[in-house]
Amino acid sequence: MGGVVAVPLRRVSLITAVVLLVLTAAVAIVTLSLGRLGIPLAELGEAVSGGAKGKNAFVFERLRGPRLVVALGTGCALGLSGALFQSATRNPLGSPDVIGLGAGAGAGAAFAALMLPGTVPVAVGALVGGVLAMTLVYVSTGTGFRNPARLVVAGIGVAAICTAVTQYVVYAMERDKASALMSYVNGSLSARSWDDATTIWLVMLCAAPLTALIARRLSISEMGDDIAQGLGSNPKNTKTFAVVLAIVLSAGAVSVAGPIAFIALTAPQIAKRITRVPGPHLLLSALTGALLLVLADLCAQQLPLFENLPVGIYTMAIGGAYLGYLLVRERRKGTL
DSSP, X not given: OTTTOOOOOOHHHHHHHHHHHHHHHHHHHHHHHSSTTOOOHHHHHXXXXXXXXXXXXXXXXXXXXXXXXXXXXXXXXXXXXXXXXXXXXXXXXXXXXXXXXXXXXXXXXXHHHHHSTTTSOHHHHHHHHHHHHHHHHHHHHSSTTSOHHHHHHHHHHHHHHHHHHHXXXXXXXXXXXXXXXXXXXXXXXXXXXXXXXXXXHHHHHHHHHHHHHHHHHHHHHTTOHHHHHHTTOOHHHHHHHHHHHHHHHHHHHHHHHOOOOSHHHHHHHHHHHHHOOSSOOHHHHHHHHHXXXXXXXXXXXXXXXXXXXXXXXXXXXXXXXXXXXXXXXXXXXXXX
């Protein structure tokens, strides 16, 4: 942009971004139009523009529209969060889930449902639980978020404690309430509202410029701390800022959809393997996360044998299949 801003573009990254956008749009259209309550394709444009009436208006405004927009925002937030975390820790199998944010959110939701029913919303409890878990991890490492090894070890310990709390609450609650809680703890997009959509997209709107500011420093940091410092960057501050930003994005996603697993882990790795170029791949990770979550939610809504399952169960299946693929791939290469 003149002599002020330069935005480097790789052709493969640009093509990949366009393909991901087209695929996500296609899955979104199918999500809105498929099934008994689906909006016919000929009337879909009218429903999206707000001109529909009757059943189409109800389906878009109350049932599928908010759910789709929340899925897109949550997938973007989780994919971007995972890319930031993996780049900062230089751990391809790292994500905010690994350091206990999801487990802390589940424990917070469980505590709110059991101890403060009707007083504190479950989503607020989840957000508070995730923040407290991250605070505990920060304090227990002794170095904040600067040491990746300590961060992962402390996160595993905190996650174990939080999981124990959640399991106790589920055991202590009545069966019907426990079933509803477990649906949220596994990650769910059912009964989402436009307020939820506004929340997650406000988080994304605030995080986007901060991510753009840190992207170049993250790319330099991936060369090694010594090289980054020699180029005028402060790798420790960059890592801390990236981890904090990843936690904020993940906490925003948890507050509207619960702790959805594996999107933050798999989206950056899929984006990196598609392009096969170095770098944190922040934008592509966000787009990949959105596509994966919208696709998983389509399965949650339309697969007849597993109707109304929480979307988090499908993302767990995606993550497990991807990890299995990695295991087979690395064994064939002889690296495992």
